[in-house]
Amino acid sequence: ATVPTLLDRVRRGKIDGQEIKKGEVILFASVGAGMNINAVCYRV
Known part of the structure; x- marks a missing residue:
């Protein structure tokens, strides 16, 4: 659940210095210990 949790935290303003604006393309990636x-790639 790392990627959905990170997206939720950014959208709610819980991570300082990070924001998502309309029209932007966002990309989140997470690599676990087992590879x-x-x-997720998403256009807001």
């Missing part, structure tokens, strides 16, 4: 990769 499990989770990623």
Whole structure:
């Protein structure tokens, strides 16, 4: 749940210095210890 949690925290303003504005493309990626990769690319 790392990627959805990070997106939620950024959208709610819980991470200092990070924000998402309309029209931007965002990309979040997470690599786990077992090389499990989770990623999302989204246009706001």
